[in-house]
Amino acid sequence: MEYQPVIGLEVHVQLNTSTKIFCGCSTEFGSQPNSQVCPVCLGLPGCLPVLNKKAFAYAVKVAMALNCRIAEYTKFDRKNYFYPDLPKNYQISQYDLPLGEDGFLNIRQNGNIKRIGIRRVHLEEDAGKLIHVSDSSLVDFNRTGIPLLEIVSCPDINSPQEAYDYLISLKQIIRYLGVSSCDMEKGILRCDANISVKRQGDSELGTKTELKNMNSFRGVREALDFEIRRQVKLLENKQRVIQETRLWDAQKHMTYSMRTKEEAQDYRYFPEPDLPPFIIDAEMQREIKKSLPELPQAKELRFIQDYQLSEYYAHLLTSDREIADFFEYCVKLYPQAKVLANWMCGSLLAELNSRNLALGELNLSPENFVDLIRLAQEGKVSNVVAKGVLRDMIDTGQTAGEIIQKKNISQISDPDALKEIIDIVIKENEKSVRDYLGGRENAIMFLVGQVMRKSKSKANPKAVLEILRSRLNK
Amino acid sequence: MAIDKETVSYVAHLARIRLSERELDLLSRQLEDIVNFIDKLKEIDILAVKPTSHVLPIKNLFREDKPTKSLNINEVLNNAPSQRDSFFVVPKIIE
Structure with a gap:
């Protein structure tokens, strides 16, 4: 029997503002526990939260980039629950009037474009961090109040690979906007998944489980893969899937039940009386829209058109805004786009990957990079040697000319x-x-x-x- | 609207309040009175009135993304019943 997975992803992304969402405490990572807290983010009586303008603008930017309908009138609500990482016993979040709804993003599946719906985008505050030790739990409230964007997809995802591609695409867009690094290993991006399976062609959905505790995009793909096989096996054996939350164990490569009493959550949402409503009028929309950069898919199409690059090269070069900007800077100095693309996608990206560094972390200027390519194209150095020269340039920060002269490795054609x-x-x-x-x-x-x-x-x-x-x- | 004891004890649980049998009795009667009183609002025609989410005529209050000084860590932990290495310490949470 053929089964079809139905997957929806709930992603949380920390926005990279300097201060928290409702107070002026620093968002810097890695400081001494509880050194970046104040009466507002500790929820002490008598304090008043005030919304960070930048966090709000960033959130609207993301919602726009994800093609959402932007709310003209949006507000915050209190989500009430007790947990030690939440000092106020409620989280300021958004309930019935999120700032963005009904958007989508495109993923590529075997050369075809598939549209994944975005149900809602809303802004909330992050909770604190708990560290469990043998006899107790330790609480650090530095993370409490860091602006957090929740992005909920529609259940339009039908395979673990599509889920992976969705996350890659989402990360690319958000990184292009410059509002978050989306680093999942560091917990800046977090992802939970709802997954059920149904017989191919059935209109009714199966019972879903919720997967948590994945800490990489690959982990999400693997957890979904495991969970699909587990659910299909249950159904094949005429057993039932139980609606529950399951945790991914990356070491054992399996999901396991949280085995807690799953009482229906009753968050008793109500409008946050400490914050006024927010009106996103046409002018504010226009202003934020104006600040949107060219997004990855548009840039990719333009690279194919303007520089006659293959889809493969255009896709690689636009995967990261920094790389795309570097390419476009270089192409102004050296208009042979294909030669340049070849060098960047081959040698340069290989150097980045082997060093596990971003382009901006290398001491390589576009000018020096183009000089090297020019020397190689003119036959002053062989292509093999030029690759070694690139490595030396990155290691030492010297120019191609300096290295070639010092190492006496000019190409001999005479x-x-x-x-x-x-x-x-x-x-x-x-x-x-x-x-x-x-x-x-x-x-x-x-x-x-x-x-x-x-x-x-x-x-x-x-x-x-x-x-x-x-x-x-x- | 009748507020039975079960509802009262459910709400008490959500608020982490422990109530005795006598208090449950008393509160369900009192809550019923309160809710009945509030129910009078339902008699008003509010079809043309927008829901109020804030009582003051204000909107779009923002602060700039400028850091301010956080509390001194001794002050932060001053009222904590238990602390260790600048963490708050709570009973172990098992999930």
Whole structure:
């Protein structure tokens, strides 16, 4: 029997403002516990929360970028529950009038575009952090009140890979906006998943479970994958799926039931009386809209059109705004876009990946990068050597010219300079010479290889081939 | 509207208040009176009135994203029944 998974994701993203959502406490990560708190975020009596303008603008930006309908009138509500990470015993959140609704984002599935609906985007405050030790739990309220954006998808996701692609796409968009790093390993982005399976073609949904405790995009994909197989197996064996919350164990590679009494949550939402309503009028909308950058998918299309790049290259180059900006800066200095794209997607991205660094963390200027490409294109250094030069440039911060001069690795194309090495290679490899003269065309490539080796890759292989041909064919 | 004892004890549980049997009796009667009183509002025609989410005619009050000084950590922990290494300490939460 074929089963179809039905998945909805609930994502929480911390916004990177300098201060908390309702008070001026710093949002800096890693400070001494409880050193960034005040009467407002501790919920002491008599204090008044005031909304951070930047957090609000950031939230509206994200909602716009996700194609949401922006609320003209939005408000905050109290969500009441008791938990030690919540000092006020309620969280300021948004209930019936979220700031954004009915949006979507596109993911790519085997070359096709699939639209995933966004049900709502709303702003709330983060809770504190609990650390469980043997005999007690420790509470740090530094995180309490960090602006948190909740983004809820429609149940339009039908495979673990689609869920993964949705998260990648969401992260790209939010990073383009510059409002969050979306680093899931650091807990800046968190994701819970609702998942059920139904028989292919059935209109009725199956019983869902809620998955928590995933701490990477891959973890989300793996947890969903496990959970689908678990649910299908239950149904195949004529058993029932129980509606419950399950936790992902990344080590054991399985989900397990939280086994708590799941009483129906009763949050008793009511309008937050300490905050006024917020009106997002046409002018505010226009102003925020104006500040939206070109988003990844639009940029990708433009790169294909403007620079005649392949979809693959355009996609890679626009995956990160910093990389895209670097490319466009370089292309102004060196208009051969395809050569540039080739260098960036090949050597440069490989250097970034192997160092696990972002482009901005390398000391490589577009000017120096373009200089290197120019030297390689002009044949001043061989392509192989140029790749090594790039590595040295990144390590030392020196220019290509400086490294090539210091290491004496300019490409040798001058026939007189190559003559000596070629003479030696011909003398040392009589058999290959005979093979070539006897009609084995390939044997000459072996000789070229030997010259390259003896010249420490400095010889220009094209020039070597030409000289060898004319010498041997005499 | 009748407020039975079950409702009162459910609401008490949500608010983490422990009530004796006598208090449950008393409160369900009193709550019923209160709710009945409030129910009078239902007799008013409010079809044309927008829901009030805030009583003052104010909107869009913001602060700039500028850091201010946080509390001194000794002050923060001053009233805590239990503390350790600048954390608040609470009974172990098992989830």
